[in-house]
Amino acid sequence: MSFDKAQQKIALTLFVVGLVSATLLAFVDKWTAGPIAEAQRQALHQSLLQVLPEHANDPLQDMFLFPMSKQENLKVFPAKDKKGVVVAYAWQQVAPDGYSGTIKVLMGVRVSGEVAAIRVVFHKETPGLGDGIVKNTAWLNSFIDKTLSNAKWLVKKDGGDFDQFTGATISPRAVVKAVHQGLIFYKTNQADMLKRAHAPAMNMDKEGDKP
Amino acid sequence: MTEFGIILLSAVLVNNYVLTKFLGICPFLGVSGKLETAIGMSFAVMFVMTLASTASWIIQQLILIPFDIMYLQTVFFILIIAALVQFVEMVMHKTSPVLYQGLGIFLPLITTNCAVLGVAILNVQQDYSFFASVLYGFGAAVGFGLVLVLFSGLRERLEAAPIPEVFKGSPITLITAGMMALAFMGFAGLVKV
Amino acid sequence: MPSNNDSLNKQEIFQDGFWFNNAIFAQLLGMCPLLGVTTTAENGFWMGLATLAVLLCSNLIVSLVREFIPDEVRIPSYIVIIASLVTVVELAMNAWMHDMYLILGLFIPLIVVNCAILGRAEAFASKNNVVDSVVDALGMGLGFTFALLLLGGVRELLGQGELFGFDVFGASYPDVLLFILPPGAFIALGFILAGVNLVNMKLQAKKDALIIAEKQASSESV
Amino acid sequence: MIFLSSPHQHGGNSIQLTMFSVIIALIPAAMVSVYLYGWLAVFLLTTCIGVSLLTEYLSLKWMGKKTDRVWDGSAGLTGLLLALVLPAAVPWWMVIFASVFAIVLGKQLYGGLGHNPFNPALAARVVLLISFPLQMTTWLVPMHMDASLDMYSFMTSLKFFFLGVDAVQQTWDAVTMASPLGYLKTELGQGVTVSEALQQYHYSTLHAFIGREAGSLGEGSALALLMGGIWLMARHTISWHIPLSYLATVAVMASLFNVINPDVYAPPMFHLLAGGLMLCAFFMATDPVSSPSSGIGKVVFGVGCGVLTWVIRTFGAYPEGAMFAVVLMNMATPLIDYYVRPRVYGRKRGRQS
Amino acid sequence: MELLYPVLIFSLLALVIGAGLAFTSRYFHVEGDPLADKVDALLPQTQCGQCGYPGCRPYADAVAADEVAVNHCVPGGERTMLAIADIMGVEPKAIEEEETAPVVAYIREDECIGCTLCIKACPVDCIIGAPKQYHTIITDHCTGCTLCLEPCPVDCIDMVETPELLEHWSWPVPGTKRAVKAEKRKAQHDGREEGLDV
Amino acid sequence: MFEFWHKIQQSLSIGSVQSFTGGIVHRNQHKVTASHPIVACALPELFIHPIKQHIGDPCEPIVQVGERVLKGQTIAKPQGYLSVPVHASTSGTVTSIEEHTIPHPSGLGLISIYIKPDGLDEVDESLHPLPNYRSVDAVELRERVRQAGIAGLGGAVFPTFIKLVRDQKNPIETVILNGIECEPWLTCDHQLMIEKAHEIISGLDIILHAVDASKGIIAIEDNKLDAVKVIEKTLADMGLNESVEVRVLPTRYPQGGEKQLIQAVTGKEVPAGGLPLHIGILSTNVGTSKAVYDAVCLGEPLTERIITVSGDAVPKPANMSVRLGTSMHFLLKQCGVESFDGIKVLHGGPMMGELLSTDDVPVVKGSNGILAMTQRNIMRAHHEEEPCIRCGDCGDVCPAGLMPNLLAAHCKENQFERAEDYNLFDCIECGACSFVCPSHIPLVHYFRYGKGQVAQINREKEFAEASRVRSEKRDARLAKELAEKEEKRRIAKEKKEARAKALAEKEAAEQASSEVAAKPEEDT
Ligand SMILES: Cc1cc2nc3c(=O)[nH]c(=O)nc-3n(C[C@H](O)[C@H](O)[C@H](O)COP(=O)(O)O)c2cc1C
Ligand SMILES: Cc1cc2nc3c(=O)[nH]c(=O)nc-3n(C[C@H](O)[C@H](O)[C@H](O)COP(=O)(O)O)c2cc1C
Ligand SMILES: Cc1cc2nc3c(=O)[nH]c(=O)nc-3n(C[C@H](O)[C@H](O)[C@H](O)COP(=O)(O)O)c2cc1C
Ligand SMILES: Cc1cc2nc3c(=O)[nH]c(=O)nc-3n(C[C@H](O)[C@H](O)[C@H](O)CO)c2cc1C
Ligand code: SF4
Ligand code: SF4
Ligand code: SF4
């Protein structure tokens, strides 16, 4: 393989272009790394704010992992008051039985076991039918303050306390079921959770931000 | 096995690159005028997209993740894809003129289209295994080819139709693409995610 | 099509890029972001600006370095340049416009392969001087932004009855989901292109009339 | 000098004749719809046909074509068929939207009669379904189900039509119900077996056949559709290829899977009678303009429709698979015409040049 | 250091790719232009030069090299232009000059002085004759390029229209003139009598 | 299994075992001249004989203006292989040889020989009758058929002698006589079979002998059962009912098309691009068969034929025996047509015939019918073209298995390659597709247009190719001439140089020798 002048030029040009570009990018990356992390944190915080009651801490900072099974850990975001006492938790609950696939619900639960608020963060339901679970605020608000005991965790059609909306029963049903299970989960693991929430050593590195 | 089947079905029909993901629209509109061209293009795209998803998987796993330089993802992918395509084109031109006649002329066109870079990026986002990601790339390309060929058939028919002057050309082409997308909505939910 | 003629009229270059040779309306290039992100006018606007920024820089740089780059690696080099610019934009948006970054998603890195940009680098910047290239990029980029804004506006208006998030048609307007979903994007664009055709036909008719009038005038004077 | 080529004699068939035979064949189905939904059906049918004709007239006028084309029957037929595939509950503005869409986007933009690649009525129906899924999946209870129901009197129907279901819903509590396909789909998703679901629904094959189930206007009675379809076949207005291959494919696929797992896959008879399958097979898939023109091409088309219908019904999000299947196969029509050709005299089958 | 790694990795990759491209561009270089052959096959081979090139082949070469538009061959007419535009993948362009009826050259023999100048001009060798004798044109071979007119010192060559031959008669496309009469015909169909010459 | 299937097929398709695919049934056949006896046409004032009345190469006139000719005398001799002579239809004088409009859709003319009859009807007797044809050699029979000027009278006017070959590779087993006459209005073959059954069958026997075939089939549609009876009876009388069979077929257009007939009768298909010969079949019209009989047994060349003169504008329709060269105008007058206003003349049947631009054209060998139709009636068929609704009816009736709607669309769009890909050239132009088209699309017209354009494109291509070759040859020649000139110049130069050199040498030598000469002197 012999390279004459022209061919050396070809190779070198690309090399130079690559060198310059990569250097530029390296610097830009260094420059933006901080702001990006901050922006991502902000974004997450925003959604947590919607489901958590007023708090004084940074729930992201205080996030801890709660073991669900051997392999799986649940990311729990605690809300604490000024004194550092946990007032509520937020975590993501998965409803596998939506009309067209899984629905992911971010739920906030007060320490006392009432639902603080819920938000649907991911779904594939039919636009115009199932997507009421995101858009229908009244329906979402109907979950507030519900506990395991003060509500019947079924949609009205099945004899429960939660509305379905016209044309869609399955999606609400799936969400109601998921939130219900979340509450049950909380009830059984209440003590453990509290323990972990107050263990300062459990604070995590900032990895794995997104809920 | 079913997992692979689902990846394929999803990429070909349900999440069709052109009609639901909006990737590769330019060649979809540009080379669908004639059936023969569309078929040639489809095969070329299948080749390049499979190649691209393979290459991107390798780069992602061997370079980007180990060195933690995710911010160079775009530059890496596009450079590798462009270079690979150009190599292949030149080699094909020399060694197999017949194949070049059929596919080669489309290759440069493909380098710079969203579907190819899109398949690379989406692919690594999905954390597939190597084989699954190759299959995903192939499936996406098959989906692209399928609608491209169907579309070219329709367009050949439109050619002879007395379409109102204002709608001749790109407007009616896009409306037809819209109708196809409508029809493809029927596949929604075939694959539960 | 402007050639590598150095004394091109700046206004013509701009007009050409903005309207007559508009990436969307005339060349049908850069369709993916156009269709993909324009569920609302705002999304379209930001996507357009991002593209404009990249286009401006890439045209500038390419026209600066065009003489040093051999033909064989022209495309790879340009692509690397463009990809770097895009990455800069991506990182910047991620840092300072995080919401929009999440919405535009995949389509930001895909600016690299926006056929309009490489096409411009190839067809114009690699053959023209810096000032012309910048003017061209401005025309092209603004034209592209305009198209995105237009389609985004139409889709938002018809699909949700809103414009830039403001309710236009009132609460009783039934959201026509068609226009938010993929098929509606194609169909709405089809109608916009028909509108463009109509305008162009009118312009052409005017031009023809002008030419005929001129001819007549000149023949009369002779 | 005008050169006129032979033949100098003509058989006398015409577009008008063809279209009006199809309209006549649809009269039984239209009558059943009036029986099931009373005045509401009358409103829907007349609005659809009227708006279609008007739109056709205006489009022709706008494009400077001869306006007497309006009377060739195709626009009226499109309107009629569109009405027959709509649920009874759609309000007036959706009906107008759909009719205009069918004629303008479905047909006239492509150059009018004979050039549209998609079935106009079905395309409009699909657009409505994805744009307004709520209204399009709300089915009214047919009249006969509850004799005391005075729902479809002239005045109430007017209310339904102009104010929507919600306005009327207060007066009666059970005005809407699920269609068999929708119900089955929902229940299967809950883990109920087919036979249980059908039992809960009080499904009866006989009812589905003679026309007593909820659904779109025209799909109530398989019998009425069958009558019209067979009459058309006897007249050679449509050929047997598409209906037969379509229905047979659905039946075969349904039987096959029903045998494999009767709990999850509905029986063939259910599939054949449910939803708009009969309507699609005899009147929509056979739309000459958007289907292949050779006999063998029609068979391929019918089989394709059948497979897609069953697949979409069984696995897809839209239980009403038949109409998507037909529109999807419409896309393949040019390719079928290109690759699937009849055998030419003195040649082997297939394309050769 | 942390910055250096990625920069190095990427620019080395770029170098490798550049070298690779340089290598392939050299060892897989292809000569020849099959496109020009294709274009040439479509041209009428009249060799008339109306395209501004000295004959059909040079024009074909120019078209294949994208140096000239596809619409310059006048004798080829619209059909040729469309075919070329098709294989070149460009938009068809209208042909400016009118297509004329097919013509052939005809020598008025009694005026011919036998100078042989026309023989030298004819690109397809279809004029026969010896010095100082009448020259004749083999009409079957004449392409009608008119190149022989100019050199003739006594202007004895005419271009005459070729008559329509019965064997070469073909059916005109239906609908052109038909359309004009369609209204009348429809009236007749509906039973309204109206005079009509066919 | 096959038997069973066959049975079902048989019971489904009414009446006949096999049939061709597609086809249409004419509800109203307009056979108004059925069973009208053949009448002889009067002698016109002038005969016009175009020099080409068959498929193939035109003839060359061999008579001079002013020359007297006899009935049956050859007036134009064939040129080339695919050609048969033209004969005078009566005795008279050649008045002129010039172009005259012929029955052709173009309305163009052809060189024709004008003969003014002298009323004597004197016969040229150069052809001897050969009643004992069984003893005649096949080659001689063939030559006789050619000399008699026989070309197929079924409409295609293909020179019949060419078909009468004994080919080793493709021996002919079956000869089919085409007595179908599936076009509406026409009845000439029908009447011929009733009146000249004996001649037809003898003609068939001659053909059987000439090609050494063992089996003859006479195919007749079931709307001509009276002819079937006559033919069967005659066969029995002649004792030929062993080797010749009468096959009654259901009435269906275009049963008379050669390929369709073969498919209906034998179940075989003529391969595309092939000939009936290749599957061992020869088919010919009943009229042709009679003409063969006349030529061989009676020594009469083809100078007259049977023509149906009919149509809704003809007061006295008839089956006429007409001398070739008679003007159609004259013929129609004979049948009572007074005024030609609002009347269109068709040459042939309504399904395949040509609309003539003028009625002043002569009857030729291929004229099987002349129909005068009222304009309204014709125009009703040529209703305004509406858009194709792709109903596929045209494809259903196409006997060739084509997709006429797509073919026509491609022809209309000038996409002839696509049209050829859809087998444009397999269309037999039967018109069944146009007949059933609800949109009144002149499909056949589009096919004819397409075929014509393709032919022209091919001609142009060939011409361009030839021009290129000539141009390249010329360039090569010029280059060679130039090279030769150079060469000559070079040689001349060389020679000159050589000569100069030689001269110089010589001079030098002379000098030297003179020196030498001088030297010895010195020496001496
Ligand atoms: C096309 C289509 C899409 C649907 N999408 C959803 C959905 O996203 N979420 C949902 O809960 N139900 C969905 N459904 C289910 C029906 O609306 C179903 O009838 C309803 O959930 C049952 O409600 P009902 O018991 O009030 O009749 C869909 C149905 C159809 C036909
Ligand atoms: C070039 C040529 C050669 C033919 N040679 C034969 C032949 O050898 N034997 C034969 O039976 N027919 C021959 N035919 C006649 C055709 O088979 C056919 O009879 C004739 O074209 C008229 O048929 P039609 O009216 O169905 O078109 C020949 C035809 C052509 C054009
Ligand atoms: C559509 C079509 C219909 C025809 N109908 C007849 C017919 O009815 N009778 C007939 O003798 N020939 C008919 N012919 C001509 C035959 O194909 C064929 O030329 C003829 O039988 C050969 O015999 P000949 O050479 O003696 O004319 C028809 C041809 C075509 C294409
Ligand atoms: C058998 C038959 C079926 C038809 N089916 C439809 C149909 O499903 N939808 C429709 O819009 N038009 C239908 N038409 C009418 C006509 O073909 C339609 O308006 C054209 O598609 C418009 O170009 C039908 C016509 C016939 C003859
Ligand atoms: S104008 Fe056409 S025919 Fe004449 S030389 Fe040029 S290419 Fe040849
Ligand atoms: S004879 Fe004259 S016109 Fe004819 S080809 Fe030769 S030069 Fe051209
Ligand atoms: S019969 Fe006429 S309308 Fe029907 S498909 Fe054929 S050409 Fe079209």
Ligand code: SF4
């Ligand atoms: S004319 Fe040709 S296409 Fe039409 S039916 Fe006859 S053979 Fe078929």
Ligand code: FES
């Ligand atoms: S923008 Fe051109 S292919 Fe996507």
